[in-house]
Amino acid sequence: MIWINKLNKPVTYVTVLLLAVVLLFITQMKFEFKADQKERAFAPAQNDSGSGAAKNSVLAQLPKDSDFKKVAESDTLLLNMDEKTGHFIVEDKRNGNVYRSYPNPQYWGQETISENWKKHLSSPLMVQYVDFSKTILQAKETNFAAEGGRVKDVQTIPGGFSLVYELPASGFTIPVQVKVEKDYVETKIVREGIKETNMGLVWVRLFPFLGADYSAGQDGYMLIPDGAGALIRFKENQLNVNKLYDESVYGQDNAFGGMSNNRNRIMMPVFGMKADSKAFVAVLDKGEEYAEIVASPSGVLSNYNWVTAQMNFRASYLQFTSRNSPDEWGFPAYNKEELFGSDRVVRYYLLDKTKSDYVGMAQAYRDYLMKEKGLKPLDVTDPNLPMHVDIIGGDREKGIVSDRYLNLTNTSDATQMVTSLQNKGVKNMSFTFMGWQNGGYSSFGKTLPVDSRIGGDSGMKAFIDYAHSTKSRVYLDTEYAANNTGGGGFDEKYHAMTNLAGRSITLGLLYNNSRVPMVSEKFNEATMKKDLKAFKEMGIDGLAVNRTGQRLFSDYNSGYGSPRNEARNTQERILKNIKEELGGVRGKSSNFYALPYINHIQTMIYDHSYDLFTDEAVPFAQIAAHGLITYSSEYVNNRQEDVKDFLRDIEYGAVPSFIFTRAETKEYVNAYGIRYYNTYFPSWESFAAEQYKQYNEALGDVQNQFISSHKTLANNVKETTYANGKRVVVNYNLEPYRDGGLDVPALSYILIQGGGAK
Secondary structure, eight states: OOEEOTTOOEEOHHHHHHHHHHHHHHHHHHHHHHHHHHHHHTSOOOOTTSOOOOOTTSOOOOOOGGGEEEEEEOSSEEEEEETTTOOEEEEETTTOOEEESSOOGGGGGGOOSOHHHHHHHHOSEEEEEEETTSSSOOOEEEETTTTTOEEEEEEEETTEEEEEEEETTTTEEEEEEEEEETTEEEEEEOGGGOBOSSEEEEEEEESTTTTOBOOTTOOEEEEEOSTTOEEEEOOSSOOOSOOOEEEEBTSOOTTTOOOOOSSOOBOSOEEEEEETTEEEEEEEEESGGGEEEEEEOTTSSSSSBEEEEEEESOOOEEEESSTTSOTTOEEEEOOTTOOOOSOEEEEEEEOOGGGOSHHHHHHHHHHHHHHHHOOOOOOOOOSSOOEEEEEEOEEEEOOSSSOEEEEOOOHHHHHHHHHHHHHTTOOOEEEEEESOBTTOTTOTTOOSSBOGGGTHHHHHHHHHHHHHHTTOEEEEEOOOSBOSSOGGGOOHHHHBOBOTTSOBOEEOOSSSSOOEEBBOHHHHHHHHHHHHHHHHHHTOSEEEOSSTTTOOOOBOOTTTOBOHHHHHHHHHHHHHHHHHHHSOEEEESOOGGGGGGOSEEETOOOSOOOSTTOSEEOOHHHHHHBTTBEEOOSOGGGOSSHHHHHHHHHHHTOOOEEEEBSSOGGGGTTOSSOOOSOOBHHHHHHHHHHHHHHHHHHHGGGTTOOEEEEEEEETTEEEEEETTSOEEEEEOSSSOEEETTEEEOTTEEEEEETTEEO
8 A cells, every 4th residue: 555645755654654653652752741741730739848748649548546636625525636637536525425527537448439539538628719810710629638738827726726728739728717615616717818829719618527427337317407407317338329418508699590409498507417326516607608518428429428518709600791692691700809708617516415316406506596696485475376367468460451450358358357266266366468568469669558459558557456456466568678669769770689790680579470670688778777667657566578588699789789698687687677666577488597586487498308318307497496486387278288287387386377368269360479279268267266276275385385305206106395394296197106105096196294195
């Protein structure tokens, strides 16, 4: 075979062979040169003394017990630390339990994960970063061990130690403090001391494997704040490698977008771990607005079970390609100039052996809420349980030429409801009037006066006065956090929340496919303050707020904007002002930072998300909150499963709630804002009274009592015990439950007080 080159000269086999050899040699040289450059690019930098830091070839290892020295102690805890890594060991003097800031070394030799992940496991911190010198910003992860990190400026501080972590390759400097106090160990990332070079810090996981342990036949689980609380039980030989739980505290920040899912929003900044008699609950004490809870069961990223807080310092957002491009057209970007938030603090409350379960975790969180957030036990003056009733005044639907108003319940109708329920034996009631504003339920941002078509201000005042004569309370439902009416002088161009790309943050809150702008929190605060005097003159007992205290976004509005942590502070001021001026605030699916300012939470999340992450739901939130505030779940007349949802309310200590209209459901099936299908009061008034009697008998005498115990007696048989000794045993099965002196009918419950069954 002969080839012809560009000179049209024949090329022999020998020439071809020689060319091939030369080409192979050159290619090999280039390959080796590139490979050498790649290795150097990821090789750890040298430390200050000039000695070589650990290289990629050095195997990951955990610190030795002999490297730790005592640095501090409290009445309960003893703190030891390793100056080479900054890792620490805490000993609980009550019981001898030991907690390490790194995985249980007993199983280290059995770990078969990749060397790269073993370095993650052994490191006191992991980070994610982006390289701003690159055109395409692709987030990458690294850790202390992989970079041959350095520990500098180790000092003792009251109760513990401080140090600075340096990551030479990525160029980050991250100051950290650790201390023990009473029964908790506290870790802190000091925001002001963080330094960057060419790389931009995205997130930090500090001591991410604190308490990480193998399943190894242990009675153990991780507690995650999914819904009211959920457990991921320790299992061996996990086969599913995609079960990583990673959710944002207080829900997704819509200023940055991201993929939404159907999981419950995190309303409590907590997580926990139990391994036999050892257990802790972690409370994110500062900076939780920028945190995510990450949990990994055994068999996912390693054979350790671990759960941690991920502290975000940047977030990606969609940079649109043009001003008029659709919302989904753009590319992911990060803000180089912004580093989120302030200090990031996590408290790990270590539980004594008798409290080493999810109940003990919830009780520790309750103590935290009381000591640190100022919550106090309920001051109960009425021995009867309150029943919460929401009344819908009006709404709109699409008409032929313009929107058609729907008059669903006027103030005279509401007065008749009060009379009827009281005559049927409902002894303690709290009413919330919804859809009272001009235009009705779907007119967000509107304030007084009351729509004249349902009675106007005079009709509402008469209803309030009558309700007060029966010792009932009246709240007005408001929505200041969203505005589609221009109420209060709102102009979307100037007063709406804005994302980092400069576009208004809107939500699909209605059923007419429209998007409703979210209001900047500072504008929200100013508007609310102006209206409080008029609300007070109306004589109401408080306001029901919706998305204030429930949804939390960063806001880049140039005139009224605020970062997410400041937006939370503004929401708290709004709630505090309402409480101080009017006396009461009613929340809806509220985050727990709202608890110091609200009297009641409507539709408090009560279940987990039923996905692959969790094994069972537990009433963690209810155990923490019961006796401090009241709460209800779904409306009784709009339940998914009537009997089981009723039993769960009895088990969880929830108060009954209903939503009513004078109009039949068929009259508002096309309403813009309402999708309740069983609100016709005449059909429900007798049933509501009967249900109330059952709730009151079960829970009336424990409404200000803390939950002291909650456990599973058998499959689908639960027992809740209160501080006064009352026990409620609920049987969800289709067959009776009998054990010893207990005899619980199918799909029913019994009350045990003073040693007897009722």
